[in-house]
Amino acid sequence: MADPIEFYFDFSSPYGYLAAQKIDDIGAKHGRGVAWKPFLLGAVFKTTRSEPLLGVPMKGDYARIDLPRAARLMGVPFTLPNPFPFMSVAACRAFYWLSEREPETARALAKAVFHAAFGEGRDMSAAAAVLELAGGLGVDPVALGAALQDQAVKDRLRAEVDQGIDRGVCGSPFFFVDGEPFWGHDRLDHIDRWLETGGW
Amino acid sequence: MADPIEFYFDFSSPYGYLAAQKIDDIGAKHGRGVAWKPFLLGAVFKTTRSEPLLGVPMKGDYARIDLPRAARLMGVPFTLPNPFPFMSVAACRAFYWLSEREPETARALAKAVFHAAFGEGRDMSAAAAVLELAGGLGVDPVALGAALQDQAVKDRLRAEVDQGIDRGVCGSPFFFVDGEPFWGHDRLDHIDRWLETGGW
Secondary structure: OOOOEEEEEOOOOHHHHHHHOOHHHHHHHOOOOEEEEEOOHHHHHHHHOOOOHHHOOOHHHHHHHHHHHHHHHHOOOOOOOOOOOOOOHHHHHHHHHHHOOOHHHHHHHHHHHHHHHHHOOOOOOOHHHHHHHHHHOOOOHHHHHHHOOOHHHHHHHHHHHHHHHHOOOOOOOEEEEOOEEEEOHHHHHHHHHHHHHOOO | OOOOEEEEEOOOOHHHHHHHOOHHHHHHHOOOOEEEEEOOHHHHHHHHOOOOHHHOOOHHHHHHHHHHHHHHHHOOOOOOOOOOOOOOHHHHHHHHHHHOOOHHHHHHHHHHHHHHHHHOOOOOOOHHHHHHHHHHOOOOHHHHHHHOOOHHHHHHHHHHHHHHHHOOOOOOOEEEEOOEEEEOHHHHHHHHHHHHHOOO
8 A cells, every 4th residue: 555645733723623524535535544643833833933823913814714614615513612722732642642552543532632622612722631532432541641641652742743843844734645745724635636646 | 797806916926926827717707807906915914923935934945845836737837036025016006007097908917927927037026127018018118117106106006005904915815705805826716616606
């Protein structure tokens, strides 16, 4: 099987949420898996002199129109969690700890976190909120709770963030298809075409 | 005839250049004209705490991949002019002066400026460069040269920039379809759909 599509995202990224609704299907259409790679956009913002979109004058107002409109077009629910943006460290750590044990459950947790945050508007910043979702997927909350404080798990997330920055991941969602970078949920059509044609 | 699509852009915006290749066709498909509205993105950057994309760490590197790739997919030539970004005041003033006299020639000049800048990589910041292109379209270079220093023409451009900011035009290209805002050449598909369906 060909290499998976790499899918970088921040759990607190609304456009990442939208992309998460479609990227697996696009991969499957072309016989590709998708490697989900949650990371922390805050570290990128320092390098790119950026800030969370919703707080930027003018751009934030526009995004509050564009996001629900794009979601309606995709037929997916959309709401902004409160507070927003939220710290996604706990969700990221839970994902990477699980991904080494039960990869399918890790991906199910990622989808559940996105749905809780942007489908239902729940605050997913607290470890307790992540543990509750994971428990619903059959994950042992005691073991996961301990993992969230495990230095090796912290280091794994840090390494993923550093690697993303080294590779030029400048926003969320961000994708690599056989090394070719694509930024934004509005590049999903380019990704689909790239996989179809092998590039242009 | 229904109201035209309003198309805001900075002549120094590469994604504005890409959008300019398609927006008239999208309008025509749905029986809509397009009101071209060049403006100065620098004024917006002050409000949005932004800076020209190509100069932003990481994002600039990505854009240098994304722009020519998007242009190849559209089948249009693409190169970055040097220097970049360039001051587009002269081109904007020429456009608005012409638009009150020969609207079709004004639009032809806009297309010629974009093509010279991003199709051929020419520096279009100087008034002389704009006058030369306009001369090729049959415009009197003496009258146009005087207009570029006319206070009324300066005021017209200033008014367009101020109005754009008041309306939330936070980037280039930016569109309004019956008042509905769309930002980015990657929203052309949404615009096409919006015109098809009357909104969703």
